[in-house]
Every structure is written in structure tokens, then in C-alpha cells.
Amino acid sequence: MARKVLVLGEARDGQLRNVSFEAIAAAKTVAEGGEVVGVLIGESVNSLGNDLYQYGADKVVAVEDAKLSQYTPDGYSQALMAVIEQENPEGIIFGHTSLGKDLAPKIASKLGSGLISDAVAVEEAGGNLVFTRPIYSGKAFEKKIVTDGLVFATIRPNNIAPLEKDAGKSGEVSTVSAEIKDLRTIIKDVVRKATEGVDLSEAKVVVAGGRGVKSEEGFEPLKELADVLGGAVGASRGACDADYCDYSLQIGQTGKVVTPDLYIAAGISGAIQHLAGMSNSKVIVAINKDSEANIFKVADYGIVGDLFEVIPMLTEEFKKLKVNA
């Protein structure tokens, strides 16, 4: 059954996030031959339209308003409901990002619809669209279908491959008018704490440190390795609790869930609380002095040794590899 599917293009620092392109790929599956409509919301977002076309959108619409310069649930839901009214979609896909998590349940509630959150895969099987999602902190998975109403899902970053970019494509961005008013939550200030550069939840490589890092300065070699690999730095709860780093870096059951291609755990024992946030990474490398550490049980490759010796050597080896590549 062909469906019209909306995809929210989520911008950050003036660029669309990767997860929005992944959402287009998911939407193509859900559309089953129908139209995929990219939606841009913000103060001035029309210029991002071509990116959505190049990753597979069939049409792009935008709602622009000065009141949409920052995300608020009221502003964005008013904009999105105007688009929904005009386009009348049978499916909606958002990224399972801070914004997606906050906004999607409100829209689902307005539409009286179901919502499948945090999907890592979607496929057509036996006449149903089947979504796979982790449950119980990633220790189990469930397959879910929609039984009533439109197909609405948020997708976890880094799990569904985007379509190949077609750099030659471009297209019109048509404006949808919406009255944005009566915003009940007002953003007074934004304090940027997250590290510059690569976003932890979307990073392809994560270098994470635990109590074994021993101090704030101990994270420096990890940062250097992450830089060489174009990755992000993360941490275990132990390292955050010990004040070696900010809680914004915490990976685990409490904290962020990451699924990079490569996860390097340095000086992390591998408590269940931590494994819940990273055990679905594609390849896991453990570096720990204690050969009995639990982290070796989930690791694909392990080195028993002092991270302060191993990490700088790894950084040098990867540098050589990059030079030779």
C-alpha cells in the first residue's frame, strides 16, 4: 500500500543532522512506493531543501517564522499540524533525538495515533511494516506493528543507512503558512556544554573512558585518539561520578545510548549500567589492566594493558594508517 510519509528535517547549527537523512531512508520503506515529503521548520530553513532532495525526498515543504528560531513543543507542533492538515500523510518519521523524543508524543496525542519510538530497523514483512526496537536497556528487542491509524515512528541515529546522496538533485521548497502563537514555554538561555565537534549520539567512532582514566587530564589522550578517528569522547558513569568529565558525556542506562561502528572502551570495567548504553555498537574494543574485567566479555578485540600506554600508541598507528590511505 503506497503511503505519503512526512519526514522532519532537523537542523542544528544551520546544517541538517544525519539522522534526518536516515529518516528519509526509513520513510521510503514505510511509503512503499508513495511520496516522501521532507518538512523544514525554523526561522530561515528553505536553503536546506536541496539536501533533503539529494537524500531521497520527493517533495519538500517549509514553515518559516521568527518564533520558530528555537525549538519549542508549542511552536513546532503548530507548524507541523499545519503541514499535516495540508498534506494529510499516512506516515510520519522523526529522528529519535532530543527534539524528536520531545515532539513526537505530542503530535501522536493530537492525532490520536500510536507511536513507535526509538526504532533501529523497519521492513515490510507479511503485509505489515515491522519496526524493531531495543527494550530493557538494549538487553532484548521487540518487533512492533501499527494496528490502528497512521504509521508514526522515531528512529535511533546511526542504525538505518541513508540512501546514497544524489548531488545533482534539487527542487522547490513550498511554503506552508501556519499561525505560530501563544508559546507557553520560553527559552531564556542555552548553555552549551556538549563538546565541540562530533555529536556523541551520531558519532561513527566513540572513545570512552572510565574510572581507569583517573583524572580530568586523563581524558586528553582519549580526545586525541577520537580526533584522529573523527570520533567523539564518551565516559562511564564512574568517570562522571568521580568528576573526571561532564555528565553530558555519560554513556549507559542513565545517560546516552550509542551505537557507533567502533567503540573503544578505555579503563572501563563494563558494569551492566554501562553496557546498556553501548553493547549494540558494531565493533567493541576493550583496553583494561584487569584481564578479568567484564568489558572483555562484550568486546570483539581486547588489549590487557595500561590505557596510558596503549591509547597514545593506538593514536600513532591510526595516524600512520591515515597517511598511508
Place this chain on the structure above:
Amino acid sequence: MNIYVLMKRTFDTEEKITIANGKINEDGAEFIINPYDEYAIEEAIQVRDAQGGEVTVVSVGNEETEKQLRTALAMGADKAVLINIEDDVEDGDQFTTAKILAEYLKDKEADLILGGNVAIDGGSGQVGPRVAEQLGMPYVTTITKLEINGTTATITRDVEGDSEVIETSLPVLVTAQQGLNEPRYPSLPGIMKAKKKPLDELELDDLDLDEDDVEAKTKTIEIYLPPQKEAGKVLQGELADQVKELVNLLHTEAKVV
């Protein structure tokens, strides 16, 4: 202040998970208050202690949920309400739970509603915003700080590591993120007092709802465990050689760099 907390009883995910008859095996498992809801309960108690008023903890669950509600009362909540859906709803989803909670809350004139930002079992994080929307209330999710001054709330919210400072007015619904507070352990006198505090039990009938009104919009068709990972390769030999081998393996075997 008329304060409500939405609480879920959850499987302790630090437990080993097995599957029996297509469902997560709950036999002998430990159940707890969803950890994020504990932050919500603690915050509610602190707001009440500062501003006066009453904290009511509400849970949609089964009769076993009484235990976690008693724990919330022992922490310091004033009242508990169990909406027992065991006999009425077989396979609910987030639509179901939110609809029931909103129906219960709609005439309660709450000034503040708190919940966890996500439950560690189902992991959807939908119920808070859904309930707020149905009550026509603003909401702020993943909060790490809450200050109330008259009818104004100043709230700090975690946004993927960054912080937003948000101002809104009551009534408002908020969902708790780690870092909001340190939940207290129930004290012995608290536990004794909790036994005498009111714990009301309701069913769908009492809310003028029937099963069709809350029928799930989604359905779980399969639950499975991830494939067991084979034991990894712990490298041997001189450290310098191990490092070279690792880089080589990541490049040629795993192909991730």
C-alpha cells in the same frame, strides 16, 4: 500546591533477562520504581516541603504495583493511587497508559505533574508529553533543575548534553532526567508511616472508560534476545605488536576504520 507524580513499576534491567513463551520472563525477577520516576518523586517531595501542599503518586499497573507505591509513600509522598488495569487491558501501549492517566487527572486541578523522562523497560518516553497534551498543559522533558516562584517555573532542561533554561507558568508537566536530585532512601519511620497513608485502587470503570476507549494503537509481535556475542579476541605478545595488530584487524577484518 497540588502535586502529582506518574510512576511506573519496572523490571530491574540489571537483572539477567530471559524469554519464556514469547515474553520477558518475570518469574523471580526484582521489580523496582522506574529509576527516572524516583527522581520525580524526590523532586515532588522537595517542592512540597518548600511550598506546602500534597504529593499524590499515581500508577497504572496491577496489584503488585502496590509495593512500589508504598515505597513512594515511605519516601514521603502523601497519597497513592493505583489504577489497576489487570482485568481490563491485555496489551496496552503508550496511548493506553496516557489516556488512562489523563482521564484520571483531568479534574484534579494539578499545579505540577512530574514523571520520569523514560522507563527503563519499554524505553519509549511518550507518556509524559502525551498526558500533558491531553490535559492541555505545557510540558518540559528531561529536566535537571526546577525552581518555582509563585506561578512561574524556571526549569533547566538537558538537551543532548547542552542545557536550556526555560520559563513557563503553572500548571506544567515535567519529566525528570538524571542529575535532577539524589532520591532519598525510605527511612524506617517513613516505612511505618507509609502503612497508614491512603492508597486508593481504581479500575477503568471508575474513570468511565471501557476497554475500547484505551485500545492500543500498536502491537508487539515478537520479543527476542540479541544473538549471543562470541567471545572476543584478546591480543597477545609485545604491547607494540598488539597495538599494530589491533589497528590492522580494525582496518582489514572489522573494516570500521
